[in-house]
Amino acid sequence: MTAPIDDSQGAISLSFDDALDEHLNFVVPVLNDHELAATFYVHLAAVGFTKRIDDWRAAAECGHELGNHTIFHPADRRKSWVREGNEIDRYTLDRMRQELETANRLLAAIDGCHSRTFAYPCSNSILGHRGFVKELLFKIGLERTRLPDLVDRWHLDLGSTEASYVAVVRELFPAARAGGLERSSDVPPVNEFDRYRIPSVAVEDWSVRDLIAFTERGLASRTWVNLQFHGVGGGHRLNCDLAVFREYVAWLRANCRDRVAPIRDVAARLWTDSLREIKRPEPVSTAT
Numbered sequence: 001m002t003a004p005i006d007d008s009q010g011a012i013s014l015s016f017d018d019a020l021d022e023h024l025n026f027v028v029p030v031l032n033d034h035e036l037a038a039t040f041y042v043h044l045a046a047v048g049f050t051k052r053i054d055d056w057r058a059a060a061e062c063g064h065e066l067g068n069h070t071i072f073h074p075a076d077r078r079k080s081w082v083r084e085g086n087e088i089d090r091y092t093l094d095r096m097r098q099e100l101e102t103a104n105r106l107l108a109a110i111d112g113c114h115s116r117t118f119a120y121p122c123s124n125s126i127l128g129h130r131g132f133v134k135e136l137l138f139k140i141g142l143e144r145t146r147l148p149d150l151v152d153r154w155h156l157d158l159g160s161t162e163a164s165y166v167a168v169v170r171e172l173f174p175a176a177r178a179g180g181l182e183r184s185s186d187v188p189p190v191n192e193f194d195r196y197r198i199p200s201v202a203v204e205d206w207s208v209r210d211l212i213a214f215t216e217r218g219l220a221s222r223t224w225v226n227l228q229f230h231g232v233g234g235g236h237r238l239n240c241d242l243a244v245f246r247e248y249v250a251w252l253r254a255n256c257r258d259r260v261a262p263i264r265d266v267a268a269r270l271w272t273d274s275l276r277e278i279k280r281p282e283p284v285s286t287a288t
């Protein structure tokens with residue numbers, strides 16, 4: 001559906017997180033009207049995913065990527081929507097592995113693809129819980145000082161189960177999107193990218209001018225611009241106005257249509273082995 005991307009001139013990927021109704025109702029039709037494709041990072045437990053599987057399959061058939069965003073969207077327990085079952089504190093590396101493998105299998109049953117990218121929920125690649133020392137530092141308000149980093153560096157956080165799960169992601173996916181950028185940031189050159197922490201910026205209440213300025217700055221330095229959306233026309237606290245989104249997509253189509261592609265497609269061109277099939281997971285043994 002999309003024109004071939006010209007990496008030497010930079011690239012642009014739009015990604016949409018959390019399987020919102022607004023993505024199917026507004027975003028997919030706007031993108032399809034302009035013959036542009038994007039990545040939708042869906043977590044399988046989302047109501048907006050399970051009740052509209054046929055619509056998500058149809059989106060994939062139009063060239064959009066269904067990216068893996070876990071099943072339960074594990075996150076920090078301090079967030080209001082996090083329950084005991086999806087507290088990232090309680091996750092282990094094997095539990096995360098099983099969840100990501102299962103999500104890959106189910107997504108493949110929907111779109112027939114055996115290669116897709118991943119986005120860390122809340123852009124956080126650490127699972128497990130803090131130990132006694134960091135817990136104490138957080139309780140007395142020293143969370144944002146240098147002390148937690150020093151505790152990690154010196155391995156002083158007794159009782160901690162915290163671990164990075166990037167190594168698990170590396171085994172299961174060709175590339176993964178993280179966060180890390182602000183509206184005023186310059187996107188680093190592609191040769192400095194870690195393909196398992198592709199930098200992106202979260203779009204929240206930006207104007208068309210903001211969107212175009214960020215995109216043009218990235219393209220001027222011939223890098224890969226990754227814009228991370230949640231709500232579009234509603235559906236999430238992090239929102240992009242629908243009229244703004246429509247205008248921005250029309251601008252993309254008019255000015256840089258051949259540079260816009262899903263993250264999976266750009267990753268496949270940048271890192272030529274990234275089309276390799278996802279490692280087939282070992283079946284999870286069941287109790288007898």
Ligand SMILES: [Zn+2]
Binds near residue numbers: 017018069073121122
């Ligand atoms: Zn998310």
